[in-house]
Amino acid sequence: AQKITQTQPGMFVQEKEAVTLDCTYDTSDQSYGLFWYKQPSSGEMIFLIYQGSYDEQNATEGRYSLNFQKARKSANLVISASQLGDSAMYFCAMRELNTGNQFYFGTGTSLTVIP
Amino acid sequence: DTGVSQDPRHKITKRGQNVTFRCDPISEHNRLYWYRQTLGQGPEFLTYFQNEAQLEKSRLLSDRFSAERPKGSFSTLEIQRTEQGDSAMYLCASSLAGPPESEYFGPGTRLTVL
Numbered sequence: 001a002q003k004i005t006q007t008q009p010g011m012f013v014q015e016k017e018a019v020t021l022d023c024t025y026d027t028s029d030q031s032y033g034l035f036w037y038k039q040p041s042s043g044e045m046i047f048l049i050y051q052g053s054y055d056e057q058n059a060t061e062g063r064y065s066l067n068f069q070k071a072r073k074s075a076n077l078v079i080s081a082s083q084l085g086d087s088a089m090y091f092c093a094m095r096e097l098n099t100g101n102q103f104y105f106g107t108g109t110s111l112t113v114i115p
Numbered sequence: 116d117t118g119v120s121q122d123p124r125h126k127i128t129k130r131g132q133n134v135t136f137r138c139d140p141i142s143e144h145n146r147l148y149w150y151r152q153t154l155g156q157g158p159e160f161l162t163y164f165q166n167e168a169q170l171e172k173s174r175l176l177s178d179r180f181s182a183e184r185p186k187g188s189f190s191t192l193e194i195q196r197t198e199q200g201d202s203a204m205y206l207c208a209s210s211l212a213g214p215p216e217s218e219y220f221g222p223g224t225r226l227t228v229l
Contacts, residue, residue, distance in 0.1 A: 004157075037220070043204060045158070045220035091157050102148070102171065103208075103218075105157030 002026065004092050006106035013082045014114050020067070021077040021109045023092030031097040034075040036066065039089040039108070048090075051075060082113045119221035121207050127227045128197055135193045136224045140209030144219075147190050149182055150206040151175065152223070158206055164190060165212065197228045 005024045013019035025034065036048040051059045051066045059066040067076040079086055092106045120139045128134050140147050145166050150158035161180070163171045166187035176182075179197075184190040194201055204225050210218035 035218075042222070043225070044222045045206065045208070047219060093157070102160035102163060102173070103150070103158070105159070107155070108157050 002106075003104035004094055004106035006092055006109050008109045009107075010110045010112070012112050012114055013079075013086075015084060016081055018078060018080045019082055019111065021079070021090050021092075021111065023075045023077065023106060025073050025075060025092075025094050027073075027094065027096055029096040029098050033095045033097060034066070034068070035093040035095070035103070036064070036075075036077045037091045037093060038086075039091060041088070045091070049077070079111075084113050084115060087111060087113045119207055119209050119219050121205075121221040121224050123224055124222060125225050125227075127229065129229050130197060130199060132197055133193065133195045134197060134226065135191055136205055136207075136226075138190045138192070138207030138209075138221055140189070140207070141219060144209035144211055145187065146210045146212055146218075147184055148208045148210075148218075149190070149192050150208065152204040152206055153202075161192075161205075194226075197226075199228045202226055202228045 003026055032053045034051045038046045038048055049059050049061045049064045049066050051068045058068050063080045065078045089108045089110050091108045093103045122137045147164045149161040152158040160173050161176050162182050164184040167184050179195045182192045204223045206223045208218050208220045
């Protein structure tokens, strides 16, 4: 089974609007971390936001927020007030903290911000 | 320190040749990871070091691949007898043991095997 599933290969959003990128995960570990990374065309992976499995509050970092629904095993990324520079690939990732330290990545969502 | 660096950024080689990539992590980071990313996919874990010890290796890491991290500082990833299927972006990341949110990626080395 896939550890991380991103079902939206491509998304479009109007500049200044909000957009939600979906991510579901699969783990039996009780202690895990969820991450979102942005990968522009230059190729570098840029860390955006982190949510720990025991965190009660949804994580927020500036215009990024993570909608964490533990029972549904979902960790959607919300980008508010989209900017043209947000156009990139977005990857959801998970690390199981008790069973090793590797990241499991999804297949990514390509976001295009339309002026 | 401006982050994780990788060298070279691009490498074109002929099938059957050996290649070596270097990763310099953020100086105080004791964990170092290698990933491979092919077009249209997310990064796939290859191997992980804590200091100089290689603690985990993926099944993706065939016998032609070897990684080292002498003295727990920079790391090298060598691919012997390259094959066209090795063409990919090779990403390095580093972190501190502890809070998982502190992992940072380098710019990657794009390998093309002709």
